[in-house]
Amino acid sequence: MKFLEEKFVPLAARIGSQRHLVAIRDAFVVIMPVTIVGAIAVLINNIQGVFAENGLNVVSIQEGYTNFIKTTGIQDVMNAVNKGSINMMAILLVVTLGYQMAKGLNGDGIATSVVALTCYLGLAPAVQTLTNSYKWAEEATNVDVLTADVASGGLAANKLDSNGMFVGMILTIIVAEIFVRLSRNDKLKITLPDGVPPAVAGSFTVLIPAIITVILVVAVGTYIDRFSGMNLWVIIQKFVSAPLNSVADTLGTVILVYFLINLLWVFGLHGANIVGSVTTPIFTPMLLENTAAYEAGKTGADLPNIAHGMQAFAVIGGSGSTIGLIIAVLIFGKVQAERTVIGISIAPGLFQINEPITFGVPIVMNPVYMLPFIAGPVILAALTYILMDLNIIERVCLSAPWVTPPILYAFLATGGGIKAAIYNAIEIVLLTLLWMPFVMVSNKQNANAE
Template sequence: MKFLEEKFVPFAARIGSQRHLVAIRDAFVVIMPVTIVGAVAVLINNIQGVFAENGLNVMSIYNGYTNFINSTGISDVMSAVNKGSINMMAVLLVVTLGYQMAKGLNGDGIATSVVSLTCYLGLAPAVQTLNNSYSWAENAKNVEVLTDDIASGGIAGAKLDSNGMFVGMLLTIVVAEIFIRLSKNDKLKITLPDGVPPAVAGSFTVLVPAILSVILIVAAGTYIERISGMNLWTIIQKFVSAPLNSVADTLGTAVLVSFLTHILWVFGLHGANLVGAVTTPIFTPMLVQNTAAFENHQAIPNVVPGVDLFTKMGGSGATLGLLIASLLFSKVQAERTVISISIAPGLFEINEPIIFGLPIVMNPIYMLPFIVGPVVLSITTYLLMDFNIIERGCLSIPWVTPPLLSGFLVTGGGFRATIYQAIGIVFLVLLWTPFVLMSNKQNAD
């Protein structure tokens, strides 16, 4: 315990406050509402899948709902919403991350966002469009097309959605570091007379740094592609995204994330924020991939992004079990007072009143179930999802969504996941009850 308090907690706090990680975390927070809007749109267009042949097999509801959203145009509206939100995640992240990076370095947020987006779009691979028709020998397996017959079109959509998020993050960090530092160099500033409107004067102030940053970054990306034969998206996917995903989507990762989150909480640090600064850039693209698979009626590829919600029923520490157990068995008036105040926010995953008011922080009795409960749930949830016994998480929902409803929505209408969540609540009550009774006995003494 002394080692954790003196060594681990300060180290974790430093990692969680690292400015690049903080900027990434805050950027994801900004675009979270848009992510949820896109998830809602996907859910509305695909919720009838619950009643498909491979679901509840109530085809009258399935066909009726499908015909309704198609005939009324609701499907088209939701598709357009999705196209502008989830399918633009990389672009949105570049803009918000550029702004957050500038905040951390006391730079021009709008200008940094614009320069970052310019570099990103400038380096994004173009769609390759073939001629209308080609002929080749019968039974030919490989067809060679001369490069002269290929015309560059618009930017590939796959580079603007979750597939481009890692490139967007890394590229924006580099652009921001260079552009903001150049912007603070007085020798590169163009100062206009006082009578010039502020917006115009501000543009000229960063004109030279913007020109230098864009040319430098785009040139570097272009020559990397010429030398390596791979664009930045291919390089990042091959050497960063793929290795991270292979490690991230494992049982060990799910358990480690849960354990670290809650061990930090019991020492008074906001574990979700500190650990989320590292995990959010990894898990969010994986969740968006799941959303795309759900929308296209394909198998959900990733497990870990859907685990966390099932381990935090009532908030960090899965304290919904503590709420119920205390209402049933606690006889300590001080605890019952805190619990009564905490019931309403606890149902919406807000449990700071319990963590700091009961308290759980540095409480030797309640620390153990606070950590063990989520870890056990992370193990069972991962295994059940991995073996497809319950549905996998595929949609982003507001974090304040109450249990049971959250399990149903995050899985795109998964009844098995909802039932499992109800079983999880029973488990949590049984887990917390002995510790509530122990607390009663200690306080009675």
Template sequence: MKFLEEKFIPLASKIGSQRHLVAIRDAFVVTMPLTIVGAIAVLINNIHGIFADNGLNIPAIQQGYAKMITSTGIKDVMTAVNKGSINMMAVLLVVTLGFNMAKGLDGDGIATSAVALTCYLGLTPAVQTLASHYTWANNTNNIDVLTTDIASGGIAANKLDSNGMFVGMILTIIVSEIFVRLSRNDKLKITLPDGVPPAVAGSFTVLIPAVLTVIMVVAVGTYIERLSGMNLWIIIQKFVSSPLNSVADTVGTAVLVYFLITFLWTFGLHGSNIVGAVTKPIFTPMLLENTSAYEAGDKIPNIIPGLYPFVAIGGSGSTLGLIIAILLFSKVQSEKTVVGISIAPGIFGINEPLTFGIPIVMNPIYMIPFIVGPVVLSVLTYLLMQFNIIDRTCLNVPWVTPPLLYAFLATGGSFKSMLWNAIEIVFLTILWMPFVQISNKQSAIA
């Protein structure tokens, strides 16, 4: 315990406060409402799938709902919402990350965001222009194409959504570091007379650093593509995001992530923030990939980014089971008083009153189920999703959504997943029960 307090905990705190990780975490926090509104739009356009023949098999409801959202224009509205949110996640991340990077460097947030976005869009591959006459590979069939009907010279849409998030993160960090440092150099500043409006004077102050940064970064990206034959998206997909995804989406990663989150909480550290600073850049694109697959009616590819609704029931440590166990089995008035205060927050996934009020922090009895419960649930849920016994999570739902409903919405309307969520609550209550009784006995002795 002494080793953990002296070595591991300070290291974890240092990682959680690392400047780049903090900026990435805060950028994702800003974009979270946008991913949620996009997920809601996808859900509204696709929720009738639960009445399909492979679901509840009520075709009248399925067809009636589909006809209603199409005829009323709701489907078009939701499609537009999704296009401006989830389908623009890379762009949104570049803007928010640029601002947060500048904040950590005491730079100009708006200017940094603008420069980062300019570099990102400047390097984004363009849509291929189609010729007016196209010959198939077998040279037997021809097809005439009106080029006025084909997008040409525009930016490829799949580089603006979650597919571009890794490129956006890496590029924005590099751009921010260069631009903010150049902006501090007084020799590169253009100072205008005092009578000039502040907005105009400010833009001239960063003019030279902006020009140098954009030309430098775009030139490097362009020559990398010319020399390697691969643009930044292909390079990062091949050497960064694909290897990370293949390693991340395993049961071992699930155990490690939820063990670390709960373990850090038992020492009073915000485990979700510390671990999330590392996992969010990896898990968020994977979850958005699931959303795209759900919208297209394809198989959901990833498991681990969607475990949270099934592993943090009542908050980190799955403490909803503790609340129920104390209400049913505890005879200690102080615990019941804390639980009385914690019921409402706990239902919405907020368990700090319980974590620090019981307390669970530095409590050797309650630390055990607090850590074991989520780890066991992460393994069981992963396996159930792996073998397609329950549906995989495909939508980003607000984390304050109550259990059962959370699982139902996050999986695009899966009753099987909601049933598993209910079974988990029973399991958690049974898991916490003996530890509540042990705690009662210790209180009686004391």
């Protein structure tokens, strides 16, 4: 315990406050509503899959609903919503991360976002039209093409969606570091007379830093492509995304993530924010990849990723899965102080908010409740991963609001997964059984103290 307090906790706090990680975390928070909107659109267009032959097997409802959203135009509306949200994740991330990076460096957020977006779009490879005699590049695995009746020069969709998020993150951080520092150099500022409108004066102030940054970054990216034969998207996918995904989407990673989150919480640190600053950039593209697969009609094991989807199953009632503690105290609790705190925590707990419990019972630095608080989410995360890997319950494919109540959260996140919702209800029972003996120990300790 002493080692954790003196070594681990300070290190975790420093990681959680590292400005690049904070900027990435906050950028994802900003675009989270748009991600949820896109997920809702995908869900509306595909929820009828619940009634398919491999689901509830009510094909008449499935076909009726499909016909309804097609004839009413709802399907077209939802497709348009999805196109502007989930299918633009890389662009949205570049803009929001540019702003957050500049904020951390005390720079011009809007200007930084614009410069970062300019560099990203400038380096994005253009699609080309097929000719009558088109030859594939040797050992090519992915080539962006359009039909011959569409003009060449457009940007491929997979450079704008989640496939471009890692490139967007790395490129935006580099651009922000260069641009903001150049903007501080008084020798590079163009100062206009006082009578000039502030917006115009501000644009000229960052004009030279913007020119230098854009030309420098785009030139480096272009020459990398020219000499290596690989653009930034191919390089990042090959040397960053693929290795991270292979490590991230494992049972061991899931156990480690939820162990660290809840271990930090028992020391009073916001574990979700600290660990999330590292995992969010990895897990979000994995979720969006599943969303795209779900939208294409894939289910079960055809959805490629698992580890990103533990939130709905390992965080029930808030960090530590304290909904089990709420029920156990209501049934078995005899400590009046605990019952009072739990009483006012029921409503927030149903919406995954449990700070009143964490600091009111308390959980923080409480040797009785620390063990189930850490062990509960770890056990559930591990069990959930195994069940999804064995295709026993549905995998998470949509982004649902984190404040969605249990069972409904699992149902929505899995695109209408009936088995996942039932399993989520079983988890609540298991959590109650896990917390029950510790509530009884607390009853005994407080009785002895009195």
